[in-house]
Amino acid sequence: MAAFLNTMLMALAKEYSISEITVKNIIDLFEEGATVPFVARYRKEVTGAMLDEQLRSFHTRWQYLVELEKRRVAIIELLKELPDIPQSIFASINQAKSKTELEDIYAPFKKTRKSKADLATDLGLLPFSIALWQDGEAQSQKHFLALKTGFSEPVSYDAALAGAADIIIERLAQNIITLQQAKLCLQQEGILVSRVLRGKKEAAEKFQDYFDYQEPVRKCPPHRLLALFRGKKEGLLKLSIELEGGLPYALHNAIYVTPLGFPEVKERTPSREKLVWLEKAWHEKILAKLETDLLSELKDFAEFSAIEVFQANLKDLLMAAPAGAKRTLALDPGFRNGVKWAAVDEYGQLLDNGVIYPHPPQNKSMEAEAILAKTIQRLKIDWLVIGNGTASRETETFAKQMIKQHQLNCRCVIVSEAGASVYSASPVAIEEFPDLDVTIRGAVSIARRFQDPLAELVKIDPQAIGVGQYQHDVKTNRLSDALAAVVEDCVNAVGVDLNLASVSLLTYVSGLTQRLAQNIVALREELGGFSNRKQLKKVKGIGDKAFEQCAGFLRIRGGDEPLDASAVHPESYGLVKEMAHSVKQNISHLIGNPAALAMLKSAALANAENNFTIQDILQELAKPGRDPRPEFKYASFDEAISSIQDLQEGMTLEGVVTNVAAFGAFVDLGVHQDGLIHISQLADRFVKDPRDEVRVGEVVKVKVMEVDVKRKRIGLKRLK
Numbered sequence: 280m281a282a283f284l285n286t287m288l289m290a291l292a293k294e295y296s297i298s299e300i301t302v303k304n305i306i307d308l309f310e311e312g313a314t315v316p317f318v319a320r321y322r323k324e325v326t327g328a329m330l331d332e333q334l335r336s337f338h339t340r341w342q343y344l345v346e347l348e349k350r351r352v353a354i355i356e357l358l359k360e361l362p363d364i365p366q367s368i369f370a371s372i373n374q375a376k377s378k379t380e381l382e383d384i385y386a387p388f389k390k391t392r393k394s395k396a397d398l399a400t401d402l403g404l405l406p407f408s409i410a411l412w413q414d415g416e417a418q419s420q421k422h423f424l425a426l427k428t429g430f431s432e433p434v435s436y437d438a439a440l441a442g443a444a445d446i447i448i449e450r451l452a453q454n455i456i457t458l459q460q461a462k463l464c465l466q467q468e469g470i471l472v473s474r475v476l477r478g479k480k481e482a483a484e485k486f487q488d489y490f491d492y493q494e495p496v497r498k499c500p501p502h503r504l505l506a507l508f509r510g511k512k513e514g515l516l517k518l519s520i521e522l523e524g525g526l527p528y529a530l531h532n533a534i535y536v537t538p539l540g541f542p543e544v545k546e547r548t549p550s551r552e553k554l555v556w557l558e559k560a561w562h563e564k565i566l567a568k569l570e571t572d573l574l575s576e577l578k579d580f581a582e583f584s585a586i587e588v589f590q591a592n593l594k595d596l597l598m599a600a601p602a603g604a605k606r607t608l609a610l611d612p613g614f615r616n617g618v619k620w621a622a623v624d625e626y627g628q629l630l631d632n633g634v635i636y637p638h639p640p641q642n643k644s645m646e647a648e649a650i651l652a653k654t655i656q657r658l659k660i661d662w663l664v665i666g667n668g669t670a671s672r673e674t675e676t677f678a679k680q681m682i683k684q685h686q687l688n689c690r691c692v693i694v695s696e697a698g699a700s701v702y703s704a705s706p707v708a709i710e711e712f713p714d715l716d717v718t719i720r721g722a723v724s725i726a727r728r729f730q731d732p733l734a735e736l737v738k739i740d741p742q743a744i745g746v747g748q749y750q751h752d753v754k755t756n757r758l759s760d761a762l763a764a765v766v767e768d769c770v771n772a773v774g775v776d777l778n779l780a781s782v783s784l785l786t787y788v789s790g791l792t793q794r795l796a797q798n799i800v801a802l803r804e805e806l807g808g809f810s811n812r813k814q815l816k817k818v819k820g821i822g823d824k825a826f827e828q829c830a831g832f833l834r835i836r837g838g839d840e841p842l843d844a845s846a847v848h849p850e851s852y853g854l855v856k857e858m859a860h861s862v863k864q865n866i867s868h869l870i871g872n873p874a875a876l877a878m879l880k881s882a883a884l885a886n887a888e889n890n891f892t893i894q895d896i897l898q899e900l901a902k903p904g905r906d907p908r909p910e911f912k913y914a915s916f917d918e919a920i921s922s923i924q925d926l927q928e929g930m931t932l933e934g935v936v937t938n939v940a941a942f943g944a945f946v947d948l949g950v951h952q953d954g955l956i957h958i959s960q961l962a963d964r965f966v967k968d969p970r971d972e973v974r975v976g977e978v979v980k981v982k983v984m985e986v987d988v989k990r991k992r993i994g995l996k997r998l999k
Contacts (some may be wrong), residue, residue, distance in 0.1 A: 283348050290344065290771035295576055301327060305334070306341060307998045314789040315764070316771035317828050317849060321848050354385045365540050371455050379576070380459075387453035387539060396449035398440030403430040408443035415552045416440075447556050449668055450538030452564035457530065461561070462569050462653045464527035467575070469520045471498040471506050474518055496573070501584030502941045505752050508578050512752070520570045526554075526561045564896035582753045584941065586761045589753075592746035593762055593938055595975035597769040599910040601731040605661040606630075608654065608689075609726035611696065611718060612666060612674035614638045620651065622658050623724035626779060627730055629712070630658050632719045637677045638670055644677060651678070652685040660689050664729045666696030666721075672921035672949050680916075685888060692729075693949060695937065698736060699724040701743040707783055708738075733773055733908075737766055738783040746938050746975055770832075772860055774846055774905055777815075778808045779831040790828025795820050811839040812849055834904050841867050845903035847896055854889070855896055869900050876901055914978045916949035923950050923988055929984040932999065936973050944973045946981060946995060954993030956981060961997050973997070 288299040304325045308318050315338055319331040326334065354372060358364050368384065375381040375733070390397070399408070405428065410422035423436050434442070453455060473485050475490040489507055489931030497773070499507075530536060536549050536557050549557070550553070604625035611619040621632040631654060635647035655663070663682070665674050671693055678691045701718035702708050714719050730737040741762035742750060750758060770787040777799070785796035798819045803809060809978055812830050815821055821829075831848035840853055859866045864880050869875050899905070914935045920926065926948075934946040937953055944961065945953040956979075961972045973979060985994030 282985060287341075287344050287348075291341065293336065294340065295329075295333065297327060297329075298630050299357060301325070303411070305329075305337065306728065309338060309341070312824060312828070314767075314788045314828055314834065316768060320771070320846070320895075321831055321850075322896070323890075324889055328891050330455065331772070333954060334762055335768070343378075347375075348952060350374065350378060350381060352384075354381065355979075363540070364388070368455075378574070382438060382889060383572070384455050387480045394445075394449060396445040397444075402432060402434060402442060404434070404442045405437060405446060406447040407439055408538075411440070411443045411552070412447055412538060412541055412556075415550060425741045437899070441910075442555065444559075447538055448560045448563060450569065451536065451560035453539040457536065457540075458565065458569065460529055460563055461527055464529055465520055465569055465573055469522055469529075470494070470549065471496050471499050471507070471518050471577075472519050473510070476515060479515045481674060483510065483513075486510040486515055489516055493521075493953060496577070500941060503583040503587060503712070504577055504581035508581065509752050514583060517573060520573055521560050526558055530557060530561075537789060539679060575921055582757065585747065585753050586758055587942060589747035589750055589758065589763045590761055591743065591970055592763050592975045593741055593939060594769060595939075595977075596744065596746055597733045597736055597766065598772075598908050599732045599976040600909045601733070602652055602662060602729050602911050603731075606659055606945075607659045607662045607664055607726040607729055608651070608658070609729065610663065610665045610674055610678065611699070611722040611725060612668060612670040612671050615640060616718070618670070618674055619716075619718045619722045620654075621719055621726055621757050622654060623726045623730070624658075625730075627727045627734075627805070630720065631716075632715070634718075638673055647677070647696070648681045648684070652681055652687065655687050656685075656688050663689050663691045664725060665691070665693045666699065666725045667693050667949070667951075668696055671914070671951070674919065675916070676921075693937070694913075695723065695918060695947070696721070696731050697726050697746075697937075698739045698744045699728070701739045702735075705739060707781075733769060734781070734784050737770065737787055738781065741766055774834050774904060774906075775834055775965065777812075777835050778803060778933050788829050792811040795825065809835055809838070811835060812843050836904075841870055841903075845870075847899050849894060851892060851956050854892070855900075858893075858896070870903055871901065872903070873946065912978050913948075919947065921952060923952050923986065923991065923993065924984050926986045928948065928983055928986060931980065932983065933978065933980055934995075936975055936977045936979055939973060939975055941969070944979075948981075948993070950993075952991050952993060954983070954995040956995045956997050960984065960995065 282610065289300050291297075291302045292299045305318065308322060308325065313322070315331055315334045318326060319329065319334050319973070323329075329337070329703070351372060355369065355943075358368065371384050372381065372608075375384060376650055381732040385462055393401075399405075407422055408427045410426065411419055414422065414470050419440065420436070423439055425432070427439070430439075470493050473489040473492040475486070480490065489510060492507075494503075500780055507516060507518055511518050531549065531554065533668075536553055537543055606622070606624055608620060608622040611621075614618070617634040617868065618638070619634050621631040624630055635643070635650055636742045637644040637647035653868075654660070659928055663678055667679065675691065675693055681687070682691060690739075699721040702724045703717045707721045708717075712723070712918070716721075718746075724735060724738075736744060740759075742755075742758060747753075747758075765785050767789070770784065771789050775784055782793065782796045782800055783793055785799055786793045788796075791799075795818065798821075799815070802818050803815075806814065809815070812833065812835060815830060815833070816826055826848070835843040840852075842855060847855060855866060858879055859869055862875065864872075864875050864879075869879065870984050877896060879900075914933045916934075917930075917932055920932065934948040934954070936944050937947045943955050943957040945955055947953055956973075958966050958969050961969055966972055980998045981995040982998055985992070987993075
């Protein structure tokens with residue numbers, strides 16, 4: 280175990296370009312129960328100020344190496360129970376760098392049923408097969424006569440030859456060096472081929488681009504791989520990997536063609552007989568196995584890339600600019616069933632709600648206008664926000680005319696309603712608004728999301744937000760864990776108002792569980808609000824460790840302790856007081872005081888031992904509880920454009936980025952069908968990653984390049 284720890288420390292230190300001591304200290308923190316957000320924010324002296332993304336990657340990699348070692352030990356123990364395992368196998372196992380490599384080495388020894396080669400071995404044909412491999416068929420009669428007395432039962436010469444060939448072919452296919460070299464050839468030179476299955480052309484119309492398709496394995500991008508695998512999963516496409524010329528020439532080298540457990544081949548170039556056996560092993564066993572393995576790895580690679588895209592988009596969405604504490608009235612538009620509306624105060628508390636019918640078939644626009652205008656005036660609404668679903672543009676036209684007609688001091692904007700319907704039918708929404716209709720709950724969610732996207736979106740499963748790429752083709756557990764990590768990082772980066780946060784939001788705070796979040800809310804209601812962070816220790820279940828992990832991310836505004844409104848951790852309060860004393864100032868006089876902080880900075884940073892902590896403290900004193908999210912902006916849709924039929928090539932419009940994929944970005948233009956800016960149209964230069972140019976929620980100016988009404992496709996070019 281000590282050897283493994285040293286190897287792991289060295290590997291992680293090299294991979295992340297940090298010292299082995301730093302690696303060990305980080306691992307110690309994780310083993311003590313520290314979370315990634317806590318370590319990233321409050322243990323910078325330990326990590327050298329590694330970012331949360333780096334620490335998240337480090338944590339995942341560390342766990343992988345631990346699991347790899349556990350599996351390595353387990354396999355070695357299993358092999359020790361089997362007879363005649365070559366020492367070279369144990370050496371290969373100890374050198375394996377991945378789980379896949381480890382399982383490839385172990386695979387030949389975990390059979391569930393006997394093969395023809397196993398039956399031949401049971402007959403005692405192994406020595407004959409070794410002799411046949413070494414000396415060829417020219418000496419086979421002589422070896423057969425010399426060895427047949429060792430066979431467990433009488434076997435004819437022809438049957439012995441066939442059995443020995445079965446052993447040779449199977450063991451060639453089990454040689455890990457042969458497999459690794461052949462796999463490398465397939466990865467570098469293999470062609471991924473897709474063909475439509477017989478009789479499936481009509482059903483597979485959406486995959487028509489892949490009916491007779493081929494592309495080098497090493498060049499196929501993740502989004503195309505996922506499309507191909509979806510076609511395969513639906514029983515419409517057949518995928519295979521082919522190699523021009525068949526057997527890789529590299530395998531002609533003798534080192535690659537020694538059967539597993541056989542004496543090493545001495546000649547530099549294998550004989551023709553050996554190559555024939557290798558050809559048979561290639562076509563009968565090796566290629567099929569490697570094709571299965573490589574397709575599985577390609578799918579994992581594509582899924583991993585898809586998850587990365589989803590994570591990046593989700594982070595952009597969660598970290599989108601909040602409109603802030605504004606009184607908001609949200610409209611969830613519709614035609615036949617009316618427009619549902621809900622008004623909330625600055626803190627997202629429901630003030631009033633209802634349904635209006637300004638559109639066909641009811642056409643009660645005058646009545647709807649009177650209701651909304653009166654409500655906006657009565658409740659002093661700042662913003663009128665409209666969900667971007669069905670009838671959104673018609674509702675926007677109605678709303679703007681109403682605001683102008685009644686001279687209301689209120690602005691109007693269309694916003695994304697993705698996830699609102701999921702929230703409205705969720706247990707969280709039912710518990711919060713048991714007496715409200717599900718559609719009204721959706722309107723409440725739209726209003727709150729406008730005020731604070733992060734606080735509202737944490738209430739629903741991240742997978743339901745819909746900013747992924749082929750997300751339904753990705754393993755659910757893997758995607759769920761990855762997205763939960765993104766939400767956790769975002770929540771803790773922004774911080775949480777302890778006296779306003781929902782249970783859903785508190786659950787993502789470092790060190791807290793859903794039960795602890797519920798207990799916090801229960802005590803908050805009992806106390807009438809927290810007045811200082813120390814009161815967290817009165818919450819049932821929060822001990823010293825949980826307090827350490829969560830306290831710095833929870834804010835209390837207007838409480839007993841000014842620092843409780845900042846990201847300064849309570850463990851550093853003593854340090855802040857010392858710093859304030861050194862410049863003869865009260866802490867309250869330091870907060871937001873540039874002159875005092877400048878004087879403090881020159882004195883405090885002389886201590887290099889906790890330099891990172893001091894810098895963070897100074898930043899917090901300058902702007903306590905600062906929000907890392909950008910300033911709020913919104914798009915202005917062209918009022919003359921309300922459907923895809925209104926679009927014409929050459930138009931210049933403004934829109935909002937709703938999703939970013941590997942091949943480009945989707946943009947909401949207010950026509951109920953997102954347009955696509957292909958990666959080649961994002962900039963007047965080569966773009967490797969669309970996220971280098973645009974992010975979800977960003978307002979962009981675009982030119983309409985193509986409109987296909989029948990296929991509902993809109994091609995766009997981004998304008999600077």
